Amino acid sequence: xxxxxxxxxxxxxxxxxxxxxxxxxxxxxxxxxxxxxxxxxxxxxxxxxxxxxxxxxxxxxxxxxxxxxxxxxxxxxxxxxxxxxxxxxxxxxxxxxxxxxxxxxxxxxxxxxxxxxxxxxxxxxxxxxxxxxxxxxxxxxxxxxxxxxxxxxxxxxxxxxxxxxxxxxxxxxxxxxxxxxxxxxxxxxxxxxxxxxx
Amino acid sequence: xxxxxxxxxxxxxxxxxxxxxxxxxxxxxxxxxxxxxxxxxxxxxxxxxxxxxxxxxxxxxxxxxxxxxxxxxxxxxxxxxxxxxxxxxxxxxxxxxxxxxxxxxxxxxxxxxxxxxxxxxxxxxxxxxxxxxxxxxxxxxxxxxxxxxxxxxxxxxxxxxxxxxxxxxxxxxxxxxxxxxxxxxxxxxxxxxxxxxxxxxxxxxxxxxxxxxxxxxxxxxxxxxxxxxxxxxxxxxxxxxxxxxxxxxxxxxxxxxxxxxxxxxxxxxxxxxxxxxxxxxxxxxxxxxxxxxxxxxxxxxxxxxxxxxxxxxxxxxxxxxxxxxxxxxxxxxxxxxxxxxxxxxxxxxxxxxxxxxxxxxxxxxxxxxxxxxxxxxxxxxxxxxxxxxxxxxxxxxxxxxxxxxxxxxxxxxxxxxxxxxxxxxxxxxxxxxxxxxxxxxxxxxxxxxxxxxx
Numbered sequence: 001x002x003x004x005x006x007x008x009x010x011x012x013x014x015x016x017x018x019x020x021x022x023x024x025x026x027x028x029x030x031x032x033x034x035x036x037x038x039x040x041x042x043x044x045x046x047x048x049x050x051x052x053x054x055x056x057x058x059x060x061x062x063x064x065x066x067x068x069x070x071x072x073x074x075x076x077x078x079x080x081x082x083x084x085x086x087x088x089x090x091x092x093x094x095x096x097x098x099x100x101x102x103x104x105x106x107x108x109x110x111x112x113x114x115x116x117x118x119x120x121x122x123x124x125x126x127x128x129x130x131x132x133x134x135x136x137x138x139x140x141x142x143x144x145x146x147x148x149x150x151x152x153x154x155x156x157x158x159x160x161x162x163x164x165x166x167x168x169x170x171x172x173x174x175x176x177x178x179x180x181x182x183x184x185x186x187x188x189x190x191x192x193x194x195x196x197x198x
Numbered sequence: 199x200x201x202x203x204x205x206x207x208x209x210x211x212x213x214x215x216x217x218x219x220x221x222x223x224x225x226x227x228x229x230x231x232x233x234x235x236x237x238x239x240x241x242x243x244x245x246x247x248x249x250x251x252x253x254x255x256x257x258x259x260x261x262x263x264x265x266x267x268x269x270x271x272x273x274x275x276x277x278x279x280x281x282x283x284x285x286x287x288x289x290x291x292x293x294x295x296x297x298x299x300x301x302x303x304x305x306x307x308x309x310x311x312x313x314x315x316x317x318x319x320x321x322x323x324x325x326x327x328x329x330x331x332x333x334x335x336x337x338x339x340x341x342x343x344x345x346x347x348x349x350x351x352x353x354x355x356x357x358x359x360x361x362x363x364x365x366x367x368x369x370x371x372x373x374x375x376x377x378x379x380x381x382x383x384x385x386x387x388x389x390x391x392x393x394x395x396x397x398x399x400x401x402x403x404x405x406x407x408x409x410x411x412x413x414x415x416x417x418x419x420x421x422x423x424x425x426x427x428x429x430x431x432x433x434x435x436x437x438x439x440x441x442x443x444x445x446x447x448x449x450x451x452x453x454x455x456x457x458x459x460x461x462x463x464x465x466x467x468x469x470x471x472x473x474x475x476x477x478x479x480x481x482x483x484x485x486x487x488x489x490x491x492x493x494x495x496x497x498x499x500x501x502x503x504x505x506x507x508x509x510x511x512x513x514x515x516x517x518x519x520x521x522x523x524x525x526x527x528x529x530x531x532x533x534x535x536x537x538x539x540x541x542x543x544x545x546x547x548x549x550x551x552x553x554x555x556x557x558x559x560x561x562x563x564x565x566x567x568x569x570x571x572x573x574x575x576x577x578x579x580x581x582x583x584x585x586x587x588x589x590x591x592x593x594x595x596x597x598x599x600x601x602x603x604x605x606x607x608x609x610x611x612x613x614x615x616x617x618x619x620x621x622x623x624x625x626x627x628x629x630x631x632x633x634x635x636x637x638x639x640x641x642x643x644x645x646x647x648x649x650x651x652x
Contacts, residue, residue, distance in 0.1 A: 015474040016585065036576040038472050038584040040607045063607070065472045065585035096474045 008050065008173065009058045010164065011075045014085030015096035016064035019121040022151035023085060024061045027161055032152050038065050048165070050173045057165075057175075064096075072100070076107045081115035081164050088120045088148065091129045094138065101142055115167035116144035119160060124150040235294050247291045256283035274424055282417040286410050293406035300402065301395045308392055312385060319378045326374050330367035337364045432488040435514045438553050449560050449630065452487045455494060456508035457564045464501030465567070466574045472585045475506035483507045512589040519558055520591040520613075524549055528591055532612035540616055540623075547617070547624055558590075559625040566621030583615035590614060 012020045021039045026032055028044045042061040047054050060075060076082075082104055086093040097118070108114050118139045120130060132148060139146030145167055149156040158175065165173040247253060259280030266273025337360035344353045433441050433451050441450055464470050480503050486494060487507060497504055512519055520528060524546050531542030550558060565582050572578045577585075587610035617624055 016472040017469050036469070036581065038581055040584055040611060063584075064474070090473075092474060092476050095477060 007056050007058045008048070008081070008165075008168075008171070009060065009079045010081045010083060010161075011060045011062060011079035012083045012085060013062055013072075013075075013097070013100045014064050014119075014121075015087075015090070015093040018064065018085050018087040018090070018093045019151050020064060020083075020085050021061050023083075023119070023121060023149060023157060023160070024059050026151040026154055026157045028059065030154075032154070039063050041071075047177060048173055048175055049177045050171050052172075054177055055173075057161075072103060073107060076104050081117075081168060083117050083119055083160070083164065084144075085119045085121050086130065086135075087122045087125075088128050088130045088135075089122055089125045094120075094130055094135070112143060113169070115164050116142065117160060117164045117167070118142065118144055118146045120146075120148040122150060122152070123148040123155055124153045235297070243291060243295060246294065247288060250287045250290060252283050252287035252290060256280045256287060259283060271424070275421060278417065278421050278424065282413060282421075285413045289406060289409045289413060293402060293409075297399065297402050301399045305392070305395055316378065316381050316385060319374065319381060323371065323374045323378055326367065326371045330364065330371050333360065333364045333367045336360050434484055434488055434511055435516070437516050438519070438557065439551075442553055448556055450511070450557055452507060452511040453557055453561060454630075455487055456504050456511070457560070459494060459498055459504045460501055460508075460568070461564070463498045464504060465571050467501045468574070468576050470501055470568065470575055470577055471505045471509060471582060472577070473502050475500065475503040479503040480506045480510070484510060487511075509586065509589050512586075518589075518591045519554055519561070521550065521554055522594050525591065525593055528613050529609050532609045536616075539612070540620065543613060543616060544624060559629055561590075562617055562621050563625060563629055565618045569618055579615050579618040580611070582618055583611045583613075587611050587614035 012024060014020045016038060021037075021042065022032060024042075024044060028046060039061055041063055044059045044061065046057045046059070048057045049055075060079070062072070062075060084097045084100060086097055101116075104114070104116070105111050118135060120132070120135045135148065136146050145163060147156055147160050147163065149160055151157060162175050165171075165175065257280070259276045263273045263276035263280060266276065268274060337357060340353065340357040340360050344350060344357055431441070431444055433445075436444075438450060442448065445451055447454075460470070479497075479500055483494070483497050483503050484507050486497075518525075527546045527549070528543070531539055531546050533539075534542050547555070547558070565586070566579075568575065568577055569579045569582060572581075588607050591610050591613065
């Protein structure tokens, strides 16, 4: 069970190279890097408004290149909401989400009250392998929301996170805090950046 | 006096009645025993042997073994097993023959001849007693009529005649009773012998089981040795030392096979080791590697599956390639500053057990070669370390705390990246045709760090 009620934890899952980090970085920092660096695991924090107060939106960017069942289970059990990312250029990356969804289902029991967003990233790419309707069909089957995004062109990125927060019916959350731009409040904490501590 | 005799008779009859019951039981138990036998009563040994279910099993096994041939382990095993079953069958056949001769035949003699004889006589006795009773009744009637009757003489004569009949009947009863008693005494005297058959039965069974056990025990070492000599155990999930010993290899088969395939077709693949492979392809490749087939051609076209299989193999080792033993030392080394770190890593690397060191050297040399193509495949030493490092070293307690696992991942990158970066300093000699990398930085480092090695 999540122990800190003040944190709202979103976990981003997906196969290697589908753009999980790019989506999160685009959302948190508003930038897009064209470099090619796999993620170990990064956590970002951002202040949002929640039930007329503020709370911290904590986004965990997981690794896609090696699954450690124990770590994955821990991320799922601590998470409040989940973003499942695939790349529209890879049918396989959508396949990879199936065991992850099953894992969420197994740990959370009932997924209907849990905000889950299926995301087809890289919508700017022309070499499409997964049609929009295929993604929608999968989302229907999983009874979760669906969106296509592009971190590169900043298409649907903020909408993705706002929509995810809207899906949570137990809290009333918004990315905007009393008209201030949320971007200024954002504070990114990269795990890799904390190497001096370890 | 008469009543006394009658009572005696009745007692005798009761006694034999009881006996009869127990004889019935004898008969039943004999039938039961016959149905326990698997062979056919009375058939000769050869025929019996053929009819046993064990023989059928043995034949099926031997046939199956022949079909599979000597090359197949299961084929060989089935043959050995089939022979053993055959020997068990012949033991069983001999056992049943012996039981039949030593126990069943005498018991059936008892049940079918001796006891019916006694029963017959007992019946006879009952009839004679009845005859005697009616004779006596008639005589008593006659005696009564003498007292009340008129023709005393005639009546007395009749009574005397009847009395003779009574005496005769009594005589017959006595004779029959004596015969019956004699037979029963003789039966009782032989009871010990009859009871003995049950001891014989159990002894024979014990003997049979002992013989069967001897047969099994003589086969077990042979078949176990066959099993142990089988080298082609699954490679995935088997300890490195065990796998290398069994397969008589220096480099683990999955590592070498995957590296060979990747050298051929995977070096320029973007995101090799990062991009996930098709699950079904990966499963197939892993299974193929597990039974060490040489038919891997189809996988050349799918380098991501090959890389995935290699990652899986490393991850499924019971102990990480870089060992639990040196876990703390590796982590300590990763906390050092760059040059000291290299030295500490070199020391830890030198402490690796021979098999682990050989396989790590092979892998690192390959990864360094892969990193040379990073312009195309985007897999720099750092990227390779991020995606592959956690498959080379993990803590024994991984999974208890996310922080710890994540920390391990970070450390592992700081361990594996420099090793790949400076592969030819860590492992200078050529190895399996994997030459030292041509990176400039590692050359430079070599001269700087060589003095620490001394």
